[in-house]
Amino acid sequence: MNQGPPCPNCGSLLRWYSDQQQWGCDTCRVMFPPQVMVHPQDYATGAPRNKRAQRQVPEKKWRPLPLVIAGLLLAGGATGVTLLLLHKPTPKVADLGGYTDRDTAVRETFRALAAGDLEGLVAKSGSGLVPMIVACDDSHEQTAADAQQAAGLVRDELSHAIDHAKGTSFSVAKIDEPTPAKVMAKGEAMSRGCKLTQPFTSHTLAVQLKLTRKGKPSTTDATLVVTEVAGRFFVATAPKLGGCDAAIAQLVMVQAEVAKVEAPLVTACSDDAWAPKVVECTTHVLQLADAKSCFRDLDPNQLAHVRTAIASVPSLALAAPAAEPATTLGPATQLGIADFWVAPRSDGAFVVTSPLVTATFPIKPTAKATQSSKPNADGKRFDIYTISAQPPAGSNGPVYELELIAMGRNMRDQGGLKEIGAELAKHGTMTKAERTDDKQAITRFTVKGTGVEIVVDAQIDTARGLIASSSANGAQSAATEAFLASVHLRQVPDAVTDPATLTGIRSRAGAKGKFVIHDQTDTFTLEVPAKPEIKRTIDLAGHAVVVTATSTQKRAKYVITVSEMSVWDALAIGPTKLAELQSKKTKATVLWNPFQHRLFRLVCTDTPCDVIAKSVHFADPTTP
Numbered sequence: 001m002n003q004g005p006p007c008p009n010c011g012s013l014l015r016w017y018s019d020q021q022q023w024g025c026d027t028c029r030v031m032f033p034p035q036v037m038v039h040p041q042d043y044a045t046g047a048p049r050n051k052r053a054q055r056q057v058p059e060k061k062w063r064p065l066p067l068v069i070a071g072l073l074l075a076g077g078a079t080g081v082t083l084l085l086l087h088k089p090t091p092k093v094a095d096l097g098g099y100t101d102r103d104t105a106v107r108e109t110f111r112a113l114a115a116g117d118l119e120g121l122v123a124k125s126g127s128g129l130v131p132m133i134v135a136c137d138d139s140h141e142q143t144a145a146d147a148q149q150a151a152g153l154v155r156d157e158l159s160h161a162i163d164h165a166k167g168t169s170f171s172v173a174k175i176d177e178p179t180p181a182k183v184m185a186k187g188e189a190m191s192r193g194c195k196l197t198q199p200f201t202s203h204t205l206a207v208q209l210k211l212t213r214k215g216k217p218s219t220t221d222a223t224l225v226v227t228e229v230a231g232r233f234f235v236a237t238a239p240k241l242g243g244c245d246a247a248i249a250q251l252v253m254v255q256a257e258v259a260k261v262e263a264p265l266v267t268a269c270s271d272d273a274w275a276p277k278v279v280e281c282t283t284h285v286l287q288l289a290d291a292k293s294c295f296r297d298l299d300p301n302q303l304a305h306v307r308t309a310i311a312s313v314p315s316l317a318l319a320a321p322a323a324e325p326a327t328t329l330g331p332a333t334q335l336g337i338a339d340f341w342v343a344p345r346s347d348g349a350f351v352v353t354s355p356l357v358t359a360t361f362p363i364k365p366t367a368k369a370t371q372s373s374k375p376n377a378d379g380k381r382f383d384i385y386t387i388s389a390q391p392p393a394g395s396n397g398p399v400y401e402l403e404l405i406a407m408g409r410n411m412r413d414q415g416g417l418k419e420i421g422a423e424l425a426k427h428g429t430m431t432k433a434e435r436t437d438d439k440q441a442i443t444r445f446t447v448k449g450t451g452v453e454i455v456v457d458a459q460i461d462t463a464r465g466l467i468a469s470s471s472a473n474g475a476q477s478a479a480t481e482a483f484l485a486s487v488h489l490r491q492v493p494d495a496v497t498d499p500a501t502l503t504g505i506r507s508r509a510g511a512k513g514k515f516v517i518h519d520q521t522d523t524f525t526l527e528v529p530a531k532p533e534i535k536r537t538i539d540l541a542g543h544a545v546v547v548t549a550t551s552t553q554k555r556a557k558y559v560i561t562v563s564e565m566s567v568w569d570a571l572a573i574g575p576t577k578l579a580e581l582q583s584k585k586t587k588a589t590v591l592w593n594p595f596q597h598r599l600f601r602l603v604c605t606d607t608p609c610d611v612i613a614k615s616v617h618f619a620d621p622t623t624p
Contacts, residue, residue: 024253096129098232102203103175105226105233110170110209113162113239121158126227126234133229136194154236161238164245164262167214174208181228201228207239218270220245244269247282255288257313264309272302276436277485288316297485300326332623335367337385338571339595341623352387352402355567355624359402359470360486362479365389371576372405377412383574391474398474400483404466406571409543411465417443420458420469428452440489457484464568495566495597496538501545502564505534517549517560523596527615529607530556543569544599557605558612562598570597589613595621 014023099105105124112120182202189195203226210219221242227234240246248265251258258265269279281294295306310316329351332343340354342365350361367387375381385404391397424430428449435442440459447454456471470487472480495501504520510527517532518525532549539546544563551558573581573592581599582590589609591600600616602609 096126096232096234097123098126098234099124100233102205102226102228102233105235106175106205106207106224107172109224109235109239110172110207113165114169116162116166118155118159118162121162121235122155124234125154125158125236126229127154129227129229129234133196133198133200134190134194135197157238164266166263169212171210172207173210173219176206176208177203178206179204198230202226203228209241213270214267216271243279244274247274247279250283250285251288251291254285255316257315258288260313261310261316265306268302268305268309272298272305274298274302334621335365335387337367337369337387338574339567339597339621339624340367340385340387343623350389353624355492356466356490356571357402357404357468358486358488358490359387360483361387361389361400362483363389363391363400365400365402369574376407381576382407382572383576385571385574396474398472398477398480400470400472400480402468402470402487404468404571406568406574407465407467408572409463409465409566409569411460411462416460416467417458420456421445424454424456427454437488439491455480455484457487459489461489461568464566465572466568492567495564496540496543496545502536502547502562505536505547505549505562507532507534507549521619523619524562524593524598524600525615525617526560526600526612528556528558528560528612529553530558532558532560539563554606556607558607558609559603560612561601563601564596564598567597570594573599591616593618 014025099108108124109121111117112124182204184190184196184200184202186196186198205224205226207222207224208219209222210217212218222239223242224235224239225237227236241249244266247269248258248262251265252262275297278294278297281297282291285291285294295303298306307317327349328346330344330346332341332353334340335342335352338354340352343351343353344364345351345360348362350364352359352361352365352367365387366389367385369383369385372382372384382405385406386401387403388399388401390399421430421432424445424447428447430445430447432446433444435444440461442457442459445454445456445458447456454471454473456469458467458469460467466489468487468489470484472483474480502519505517506519507515507517507528510516514527514529515531516525516527517534528549528551530551530553532551534547534549536545536547542563542565544565547562549558549560549562573594578590578592581592587603589602589604589612591602591613592598593600596618602612604612
């Protein structure tokens with residue numbers, strides 16, 4: 001690839017893509033045919049037009065060059081060739097159609113795309129507008145052949161967009177204009193020898209879309225440039241879809257053969273919900289081989305779907321990394337805190353998991369729960385769960401750590417991230433960046449100082465009352481980045497709103513005239529001296545589903561409650577909270593099962609509670 005003329009959109013030097021015989025802009029991700037790019041190269045060098053471009057001067061001259069207008073309309077950051085001459089000048093802009101307002105232009109463009117209405121899109125593109133708004137001197141005239149060729153490019157771009165949109169319906173959810181409209185006044189110079197004859201405005205719009213592709217709903221964003229002249233609005237370039245569409249479009253740009261499998265690749269990306277970092281990486285590849293490094297972050301199933309999508313084009317196999325040996329998990333053991341488990345992996349790593357969070361450590365971790373040194377905003381102490389992996393003795397390897405705090409749902413954020421940042425800033429120069437993982441905002445802090453290098457990913461989920469931070473303290477590498485990327489807070493259902501929570505609690509006859517309270521699968525059983533009355537309720541204030549077993553029989557009076565809560569609320573019942581619940585100040589006997597997320601309270605009036613407590617039996621917990 002060789003450097004060539006400047007891009008008419010952004011000014012960056014174009015590169016020659018020999019496989020496509022076209023110029024390409026790495027910044028804008030747009031291709032330009034070689035014959036069209038004669039013009040900007042002339043502008044850059046001051047060289048005269050070549051003889052081919054000067055032949056066939058019509059009796060009436062159309063003056064503006066196509067790429068003069070391309071640069072004008074794309075000043076807001078869009079891509080493509082726009083507003084080209086198809087007809088002789090007409091006296092009024094309104095005669096060219098267009099739309100009456102900006103938002104109608106956006107919505108109708110996406111409607112026409114979904115409907116496959118190519119002629120409708122072309123009719124609204126402002127063909128014939130150029131001679132009305134730009135005047136050039138004779139040395140920068142445009143030939144009819146130039147105009148016809150450029151008009152074909154517009155039609156081709158819109159036609160490709162329609163082909164890409166087949167089977168997709170769009171619903172415009174929101175239209176924003178994040179940057180001010182580009183307004184150019186009458187008489188303003190457009191390029192060498194060309195000036196505007198009337199005001200012109202270019203709107204670069206950010207559009208949020210709800211789309212359904214082959215029956216599957218999703219969301220994405222798009223960029224669309226709308227041109228405004230004399231109160232009319234025109235759309236001369238296809239919308240540039242974001243997300244999966246933008247990522248695969250970049251592959252098409254760098255390797256023309258990808259166009260043959262563009263649709264199945266977009267489907268694979270959309271259906272498999274590629275991670276944002278994979279989509280972002282793919283959106284910026286400069287050659288097909290670069291895609292391999294992006295795709296290494298796909299899981300085995302996602303990667304298999306990529307291979308299936310490109311199977312019909314053998315030359316594209318370069319883009320998919322070879323399948324790696326599948327890793328297997330060994331038997332899991334309890335980690336010793338809450339409902340956490342750890343399992344060895346066949347590649348030497350260790351997977352820590354719970355119903356709420358999962359992480360992969362490169363070496364075997366240990367865990368502990370410690371009481372906070374300071375109270376929270378309500379004046380109460382809380383527990384901090386820490387899972388860490390230390391390097392072997394004598395090694396200077398990084399320290400990997402995952403720290404979790406559960407404060408209870410609907411937590412108030414008292415500036416937790418600010419405090420984390422302030423503490424880290426004591427160790428060196430700190431920077432921070434934001435990203436989103438599974439709808440959860442994550443703030444990354446990077447600290448570098450003398451002999452210090454720390455990366456911390458922190459997230460606060462106020463709705464569920466969780467604070468989570470993962471860190472690598474030491475020289476950064478692919479291993480440390482893999483650990484940080486592996487930490488994931490799961491979006492599990494709320495047990496309080498699940499109608500199946502604590503259903504089927506009943507009693508059956510036991511030995512020696514006693515009764516056994518149990519659930520459907522005997523995950524717990526307890527023996528009581530008299531048959532109970534059982535009632536299930538929802539404790540909204542306590543955020544739990546509660547089953548109450550009551551006996552009013554003389555000399556066998558008792559009240560037993562079983563409260564099941566969601567996993568994030570259960571995590572708040574650590575050693576500190578449990579000690580408070582089991583305090584001798586309370587009359588109840590309290591039992592806590594961290595794996596079932598259930599709290600058992602026994603209150604007995606004239607029968608010994610300790611006998612009932614000793615009869616409680618829990619089934620062995622299973623790994624999540």
